[in-house]
Amino acid sequence: MGTIWSPDLEGKSGPKYQRVADTIRTAVDDGVLQCGTKLPPVRELAYQLRITPGTVARAYTLLTDEGLLQAEVGRGTFVAEKQSRVLDDVWSRELHLQEARDPHHVSLFSPRMVDVGQVSALRQAMEQVSRGDPLLFLNYPTRDAYLPVRQAVVHWLEGQALGPLGEADVVLTHGGQNGILTVLQTVLRDPQPVILVEDLSYAGFRRAAELLRAKVLGVAMDEQGIVPDSLELAIRKSGAQVLCTSPEVHNPTGLFTPLKRRQEIVEVARRHGVQIVEDDCYRMGEAKAPSYRALAPDMTWHVFSISKNLTPALRVGFALAPTGRSQDLRRAAEYSYFGLAQPLAEVTRILLSDPRTKELAREVRREMAKYVRVAVNALGGFELVWNDEVPFLWLKLPAGWRSAAFTRAAEAKGVQIRSADEFALRDGRAPNAVRICVNGHVSLKRFEEAMQRLRTLLDNPPEQISV
Structure with missing residues (x-):
């Protein structure tokens, strides 16, 4: 099936081949160009847009490599069938929650995001940048x-x-x-x-x-x-x-x-x-x-x-x-x-411009919330500040514990957390509390085991208070 589609590059920025590619992507996403639609020949589209055939050919090659288009020898270039595309509606997960060398150790110092497709999205964005305008790799920003x-x-x-x-x-x-x-x-x-x-x-x-x-x-x-x-x-x-x-x-x-x-x-x-x-x-x-x-x-x-x-x-x-x-x-x-660095900026542009990225961010929140709820189930009997859209929890320690002693005891049990002292000014007084971050790089099971270790410590404060 051919097409009478005529692209408009006005108002778009970036290298010309990229503008052509972005226009085709938009037309496919909006349904203007449907699966199986034949695109204009390179020279014909170049004539319409008043650009060189090499520029159009480069845009077609870029989209063919991505899987959005499919080139058939002797027949032309077509919008690929959905199931044959490399870029699907949802990026695939690549981080399979593997146990660390020391399965007993879990770091909860800083939030670690669960992979719901970001790795795949970044790989594809970096591939796209690698095929970009050579000047992207040679010029000052x-x-x-x-x-x-x-x-x-x-x-x-x-x-x-x-x-x-x-x-x-x-x-x-x-x-x-x-x-x-x-x-x-x-x-x-x-x-x-x-x-x-x-x-x-x-x-x-x-x-x-x-x-x-x-x-x-x-x-x-x-x-x-x-x-x-x-x-x-x-x-x-x-x-x-x-x-x-x-x-x-x-x-x-x-x-x-x-x-x-x-x-x-x-x-x-x-x-x-x-x-x-x-x-x-x-x-x-x-x-x-x-x-x-x-x-x-x-x-x-x-x-x-x-x-x-x-x-x-x-x-x-x-x-x-x-x-x-x-x-x-x-x-x-x-x-x-x-x-x-311009290549890094371009990766950022591709990532933030893709309409699927916001769904990735929503999925990250949903997955991280599962970890927060596991922590609340284990530690909810204590004074806990939490929100399932925040990747950490704030735990006020019960009588018998000081924050420095508790963090040392937790680390001895293989769980690293931060004491309130790390957030106080040098001449300030810190409350008796700790911050516990979500680590989405470990399985929910391992995370729950870490929470249970903290729970056991909280239930069994030392006989003598140490600092």
């Missing part, structure tokens, strides 16, 4: 070259309460931590600036501050997050320039800051001209309240990554500048590291 990637990021964030957002507001970073550091480099001034964080907070805030020779002070928090009165007092005493916070999923406690409290915090920060750095890297599901960037788009720097949604292996993050500050943020990134 440029702002124009990253335009399609930034557009893909904006598309990925559609529907989220992040305030006004265009591609110019997005800066690509080497993961969330690099995003925080880049933002602080943009914002901080004076010989020894002051940064405020929650009394218990992500250690990366402090590490970034140390690199910039900034002083870090803690702000009191309750079950809803930062206490506004304490924030006001801390700003007055210190002259702080920046507040670093994680309102949607607080790391390490998993607490959530509701809208009313966020509005109160914004009022305090605005009154004193304090910038807000919003770390959103641990949120896996939909936000439950508008972000600080939505509430205060002129003074909020939003940082997130795909580490907890898809994979931490790429080390790709994104920083969103406040209104009118995108040029400042971009300059800090360019002066610091020029930009992401």
